[in-house]
Amino acid sequence: MTKAKSTPPRKRRNIVVRAITGVFRLMRWIVLRLILIGGLTVAASTAWVLVQLPEANELLDGRERGSVTMLDRNGRVFAWRGEQGGVLSSQEMSEDLRNAVVATEDKRFYWHFGLSPRGIAGAIRINLREGRSALSGHGGSTITQQVAKLVFLSDYPTMTRKLLEIPYALAMEIAYTKEEILSIYMNRAYLGASANGFEAAAQRYFGISAREVDVPQSAMLAGLLTAPSRFAPTRDLARAQNRSQVILRLMHEQGYIDDLTFALAQANPAELSASARSRAGGYFADWVMSDGPEFLTRETAEDVRIATTFDRDIQAAAEGALTSVFEDLVREGSQAQAAIVVMSPDGAVRAMVGGRAIGGAGTFNRATQALRQPGSAFKPIVFAAGLESGMDPNDLVNDAPITLRIPGSGDWSPQNYTRSYMGYVTMWEAFARSLNTPAVRISETTGRGSVITMARSLGWDGDLNDSPALALGASETTLLDLTGVYAAFLNRGVRAEPYGLLTLSLRESGDVLLENQAPVPVRAMSERTAGYMTWMMSQVVSSPFGTGRRAALEDRSVAGKTGTTQAARDAWFVGFSGDYVAGVWMGYDDNTPLTGVTGGGLPAEIWKRTMEGVHAGRPATPLPALVPIAPQVAAPAPQPATPAPSQQNEAPNLIESLLRGLFGG
Template sequence: MPASRSKKRGPAWRRYLLWAVGIGAVGAVIAAIALFVAVYTARNSLPSYDELKSSPNGQMVRVRAADGTIIVSLGPSYGQWLPYADIPEVMRDAMIAVEDRRFYSHWGVDPVALARIAKFAFDNYGTDRRLQGASTITQQVARTIFLSNKYDIGRKFREMILALAMERKFSKQQILELYLNKVYFGGGAYGIDAASRRFFAHPAETLDLSEAAVIAGLVKAPSRYSPTADAEAAVGRASVVLDLMVETGAISAGEAAAARPTDVELAPAPRQNSVRYFTDWALPQLEVLIDETQAPLDVWTTLDLSMQRSADSAVRNNTPSGTQGALVSLDRDGAVRAMVGGKDYVSSIYNRATQAERQPGSAWKLFVYLAALEAGYRPEDQVVDGPVTIQGWSPRNSSGRFSGTVSLRTAFAYSLNTVAAKLGQELGFGTVADMARRFGITTEINTRPAMVLGTSNVRLIELTRAFASVASRGVAVTPYGITRVTANDEVIYSHEVDTSRVLVAPYVAAQMTDLLQTAVASGSGRAAQIGRPVAGKTGTTTSNKDGWFVGFSSGLTTGVWMGRDDAKRVGSLQGGTAPARAFAAFMKPATAKRPIEEFDTKVTLPEWQLEPDAESYYGEPDNGLFVDEDGNPIVEPGMGVPDEPGEYFGNDPYAPPRSAPTPEPQQERLDGEWIDRVLGRDQPSDPEPVQGSRTPLPPPPDRRSQEARPNQ
């Protein structure tokens, strides 16, 4: 009896399968009912077609300079709304072919595309690859009008519900009309009429096949395929559109072959200037500063138009032919007063002031000497410029000679590489890297010995920020470009300057300023003199690939970089020539209306006071003659090599002796009275240590334990 009963019931797996199928069917019915309710609820809540037509295409943003002048207006363009019947057929066909070839057959969501995206999700499960495609034209309209571009599953589901609802309420022609009049084509142009006027200088009603293919190709990536930014990419994308039109039967192969996107005549590019480098850098910050996405905005910035014109002129007039230049200038609180990312914004929108990462050469020694001063060194301390080998690396000075015992001031003014290397070895290369990090360098920093000569890439704005923090007596300076944002005349954001973060003690910053003044007064930065106190440093890298000058005066800190984008050598480019001259050309008018400000320290010349040698004056490569990008010793073709370690490299009549005698120590200036005046503190009671020579940089006595130094 039990056996027959078991036989009638059948195998267990069959029962489980039937249960699964039943549960699945019930679930599918419930899901279908829920979807039906969601779609028709959304349909009933949709605005009318006329209301959708009048909804804004995008947010209007007016960008103002520091004086209130409007410098850029962004937002909906001036295109006219075109009814479906007035839109050229080639434009409609091109858009459907490239964006949604089954537009007329699906219900707002394309099941074929959904299957494709489901397979993609399965194949890439557990990876960070983002799901792409599958959005129909109807879905794109729903996203453009009702949703944001934030990508997540919830938004995608809402987009699908809205698309299904729109297909229930509006005709295909109405949806396509909405799409072609609202989709963004780049360059501030919303809709095909705005795009046609923007790129071809005529209304969209007269678009031909080639022009329609170019415009249709923009939707996928407006900035990448913009004909004004990259004509080759735009033509290539237009050819893809034409091929798709042939596949969908919209045009014949002969018509596609007759179309010539390469012959499309573009409208003259609107005159742009270097202001766009600044706005391209500043405006993306709005995403984290404010939440307003609908109301028109007025964005008040730090840009000084007069300084910007001077910066643009300084870069254009001083950058060597065939190279690029960049400049950024910060006020004492971090406000960006001028920014130039290249010689011509129209030909290249790449911002070399904020995006390019290049080797800084000896400008990096700022961090080496800051670490030394914080550890207890002083500008007058004696160090030995002589041969040194660190982990198989034997740096030499650019002049090819060693000068014996010199002061720290002289070592910095004449950019002695051996002294920087010994300081790095003594202090620890990690300590130098930590100092750079502390002062705002965010790029990767290597800790190989040659790092002291500037072999790690940096960005101009970050290196300028570091010098600005020295100028502010060791208080961190953070660059900013937006002072406030208003929406409907109501302030919704206001910048607050943070002066609470102290990077080094004030006396360390003052001593560093002392050294930087010497570099401009008598060292490699002499071309940066502007008739008022200036502190700064040059930088020249391997084979003259990069030239830098960064310095400050009268509360303004300015950095200049020059070089080729492909990092090839540039004949006579050195930090002390073109970059220093551009710095001076900018700073003279920029500081003209500012009061002359004396630094906390007076300029003190190094030991060799007749004339600096040619290397120091012209700022020869600080690491280039003897170090490659990885810090390994190299010899350039045609370059002589000294037979003896101390043999002079060249015929400079003004060079100091090859084996300079130990100079008489100069009068110590950083006495108790000076510390009192700078820090407003009582003079330390402990006596000052006796100044003496150093043999190859033994560990210095810990002055922080021997002296009652303030703020330590």
């Protein structure tokens, strides 16, 4: 039998080797063709991008909206809104700033062709080591790639964008110089606090041009590129300074600064400018933005500058007063809120505190947005209507129980805060003591229509409750509007409309687009009425039984009125000196009643401390008060409660009091 011959081992090995070699050849063929196809694709797409690229200078300012810069009454910048910008070429900016940016973002920027394989590999290695996917976290992108993302690719998904960055980066490297690419980047990068680009950021944080920033300032600005909101120095200066130390080390390691400069910069980190340090005026700025025409403020396409009525010193006095009262007199941890408005007699708003920064508060402006009942702070309007109808501060009004029949609601019987009654008292004493039943009697006899007309004439913009409760402040208003109403008394009866904007102009050319024209004076009440009311409000503070005695100032006469609503949900003090009008509101955002607080308590104290700061170093200006002839004070002893008369009996009682006042009976 013939045996089958076996294949020699050497021959079998040759077959295996040839198979493996064939596979490698096939793979090499595929890879080479893929490389060729990829290269052709990249070349074609790069060429396609290249022909569509605009001129470099067209890409420097990429903001969708313009910026708003606000100036105080002395012409100093105090607030920024909108998208801040400012175009400079990278060559015009500080050399230290250029070096800081390159050292931080792309140390091989001047040598690569738009892509950095070493940077990408390093970023992938870091991402994997930190437990992320290869393309999550560190991107290893060059400055050129970041420009491609900023300008052309921001709306694409991550993977698509990463692929498209390649032809865009290559095309930009062909079309633009390195300095042009760096200029685009340094003008379009977002750097926190509404600042787009390094010129805007330098102005925002340091009050100087990007031409002038030194090494510490450059390091702080470059440090914002990684996380602009987190490292913004206006948010956390210490964190921004710590971040700048990292940038300084990079600059030192890469030879941009020597040992001495490095040591000095470390020891002297950048500080914010006075304007940037001061956060004063935020509520005021927001109000001006919302009050002005939208196309010139919130949606402006231009860079504009707004000159305002804002006063830094008065704002500081208001903020300091609020802080000190809550630190000295309010229990720790209280969630109570407060707001302050200070204005000149003509309605020019000088300061505004919209609330306390607690529990994330700060966006809701309680001075302009919170609608609250003013309580007895409404009474000046009621008594002004009575005086305008012919009454005199010495006229007698009956402080006794009263019941009014309200159709559909039944009987209504208002009471005084003390639950006691004084019988016949003069009109001015009833006002100084903030008695409720005389206010209701004056309102009902003068006519609610007259009271409502007076309120509208004085500038009350909100709804008015046409019921007997109108006299006791049952309608809602804002602190700003109510303070404006009081300004008319100091303004000798001429209506004062609150305003904050003086002029709005283009930042570059200075062309004025909007100017606040002085309104034609509108007389809301006679000068006699305004003078009497000013004197009566001064008695609220100066008389021994006035409800606002706590608001008295040592060096000048002031006038005002307290207000406390039902269940003490709101407490007010609004008043004026001979120079300024100020209003204070205190309460809880959720309408929780205040504990142990009335308008004559903490609000009056906040008002006093505010006005002490406002008037520090200023000479006293007398109040424009008209003193009634021989003012009389009724017997102070409270009278026992008497059965409440019906509405039908009220008019004869008031007529009787008027006659007694006229004839001394």
